[in-house]
Amino acid sequence: MSGETHGNGRPERPVGAGRSGGAGGGSPRAQHRRGDGGGRGRSGRPRQERVSPARLVAYDVLAAVRDSDAYANLLLPTRIERAKLSPADAALATELTYGTLRLLGRYDAIIALAAGRDVAAIDPPVLDVLRLGAHQLLATRVPTHAAVNESVALARRVAPSAAGFVNAVLRTVSRRELADWLELIAEEAGSADAALAAVHSHPVWVIRALRSALEREGRGDELVALLEADNATPRVNLAALPGLAADPAELGEPDRYAPTGLTADAPFDLVAANEGRVRVQDEGSQLAALALSRVAPVRPGERWLDLCSGPGGKTALLAAEALAGGASLVANEVVPARAELVRRAVAPVPLEVAVRVGDGRELDPAAMGAEGGFDRILLDAPCTGLGALRRRPEARWRKSPTDVAQLTELQGELADAAFTALAPGGVLAYVTCSPHTAETHGSLGRALARWGDAAEALDTAAVVQQLAEHPLDLAGDGRTVQLWPHRHGTDAMFIALVRKR
Numbered sequence: 001m002s003g004e005t006h007g008n009g010r011p012e013r014p015v016g017a018g019r020s021g022g023a024g025g026g027s028p029r030a031q032h033r034r035g036d037g038g039g040r041g042r043s044g045r046p047r048q049e050r051v052s053p054a055r056l057v058a059y060d061v062l063a064a065v066r067d068s069d070a071y072a073n074l075l076l077p078t079r080i081e082r083a084k085l086s087p088a089d090a091a092l093a094t095e096l097t098y099g100t101l102r103l104l105g106r107y108d109a110i111i112a113l114a115a116g117r118d119v120a121a122i123d124p125p126v127l128d129v130l131r132l133g134a135h136q137l138l139a140t141r142v143p144t145h146a147a148v149n150e151s152v153a154l155a156r157r158v159a160p161s162a163a164g165f166v167n168a169v170l171r172t173v174s175r176r177e178l179a180d181w182l183e184l185i186a187e188e189a190g191s192a193d194a195a196l197a198a199v200h201s202h203p204v205w206v207i208r209a210l211r212s213a214l215e216r217e218g219r220g221d222e223l224v225a226l227l228e229a230d231n232a233t234p235r236v237n238l239a240a241l242p243g244l245a246a247d248p249a250e251l252g253e254p255d256r257y258a259p260t261g262l263t264a265d266a267p268f269d270l271v272a273a274n275e276g277r278v279r280v281q282d283e284g285s286q287l288a289a290l291a292l293s294r295v296a297p298v299r300p301g302e303r304w305l306d307l308c309s310g311p312g313g314k315t316a317l318l319a320a321e322a323l324a325g326g327a328s329l330v331a332n333e334v335v336p337a338r339a340e341l342v343r344r345a346v347a348p349v350p351l352e353v354a355v356r357v358g359d360g361r362e363l364d365p366a367a368m369g370a371e372g373g374f375d376r377i378l379l380d381a382p383c384t385g386l387g388a389l390r391r392r393p394e395a396r397w398r399k400s401p402t403d404v405a406q407l408t409e410l411q412g413e414l415a416d417a418a419f420t421a422l423a424p425g426g427v428l429a430y431v432t433c434s435p436h437t438a439e440t441h442g443s444l445g446r447a448l449a450r451w452g453d454a455a456e457a458l459d460t461a462a463v464v465q466q467l468a469e470h471p472l473d474l475a476g477d478g479r480t481v482q483l484w485p486h487r488h489g490t491d492a493m494f495i496a497l498v499r500k501r
């Protein structure tokens with residue numbers, strides 16, 4: 001990790017001195033005027049130095065995330081393919097992109113100190129070059145000279161007149177170890193939460209939401225472990241569709257909890273060889289789908305609904321379970337492109353899964369082939385996704401508390417529609433990939449209050465413990481299950497099973 005090869009001397013002057021002057025002196029715009037970005041050849045034209053293709057791809061994705069709200073996990077693979085990167089370069093591009101996006105809050109605090117100015121005063125393309133450079137210097141084994149020189153060369157391409165500024169800021173960054181910088185940015189922060197936010201690179205409101213979710217379990221002291229887990233690269237976890245693929249133990253290393261889950265040395269080869277019957281899927285997502293399919297033995301002819309199914313990861317697992325038990329399955333999704341992904345996800349399962357494109361709040365079970373209602377409904381509700389921050393590196397910077405208010409309203413409406421569409425005796429699984437208590441206990445608790453005696457909260461923990469391969473360390477009264485990245489190695493999935501009386 002950090003500090004193995006880069007210089008660790010002291011800065012030539014205290015970082016605080018940068019407050020007035022900062023590295024490189026003057027604003028990047030002033031440098032544009034002075035032209036101390038250098039980088040002109042004899043012809044007077046800007047020099048085009050070679051930048052490694054991996055760094056170009058990483059910069060390209062950061063720029064698209066910034067300018068076009070792109071999703072790094074969707075864009076990166078296509079950019080890697082287009083640039084024909086070797087496996088080693090693809091791994092570097094992935095590390096640089098994901099690492100920089102996850103730790104962007106930390107790097108911005110460091111860059112602000114090193115540059116002596118707020119990052120808002122730095123042109124966005126220049127800032128992205130600095131963030132990429134800071135990540136290489138502070139979190140990778142890239143040698144200092146390579147990290148700085150490549151960043152300066154990149155700056156010459158995307159913001160030529162700021163090359164000198166980039167050089168100066170990154171040289172300042174390189175003069176301290178990561179631990180020193182973390183101490184400094186914590187000291188500079190205005191409050192304890194702001195210090196946690198800067199050091200662990202999460203927005204303050206997310207830190208508070210995660211703390212409150214942990215404190216609800218009496219485990220507030222696990223906050224830092226959770227923040228660290230959010231910043232780590234998650235393992236590539238697979239699901240072997242039961243009855244359609246070989247057992248996890250035959251394919252690789254079985255997961256600790258999900259009976260369908262595994263890891264493998266060459267996961268993508270395994271996925272390709274199994275043509276959709278082995279899929280990439282978080283272990284917690286598998287447990288959520290299985291909690292519904294295994295809450296009780298399946299009676300042949302049962303009718304199941306996956307209400308918010310795109311892109312279809314849980315639908316595929318439910319489809320395999322429905323096929324084995326003789327149930328039917330309808331998948332609903334409001335976004336047509338995501339419904340198409342659901343169709344692709346279920347294609348390898350030899351079960352006729354009807355995929356409906358529509359708003360889950362407007363359901364007519366009879367028109368969907370379930371006269372009298374569905375026997376099992378999965379509501380994997382749209383949510384902030386705060387439980388999957390390791391997987392969606394830019395997500396933490398895109399969400400805001402306003403989203404929570406809008407989403408909890410939608411969650412309540414979808415839950416009411418799902419409960420109405422249940423047959424008497426039917427079971428609803430309310431699931432979020434967020435541990436935010438407003439989206440978990442808040443949305444669920446209000447729904448249960450509305451449904452009154454018609455609803456019975458089941459012992460979800462007992463169901464999940466029963467199906468898991470090893471006992472899970474769970475908190476709470478059993479009516480809900482909250483999984484955690486730092487405790488279970490899964491996304492922070494929330495699962496609650498409710499029966500309609």
Ligand SMILES: C[S@@+](CC[C@H](N)C(=O)[O-])C[C@H]1O[C@@H](n2cnc3c(N)ncnc32)[C@H](O)[C@@H]1O
Pocket residue numbers: 285307308309310311312313314315332333334335338358359360361380381382383433
């Ligand atoms: C958390 S994701 C579901 C993930 C999915 N279960 C899986 O495992 O792949 C929530 C989905 O709900 C969809 N959605 C949002 N609002 C909806 C609505 N009103 N009706 C139906 N689906 C909706 C979103 O487009 C998104 O695909």
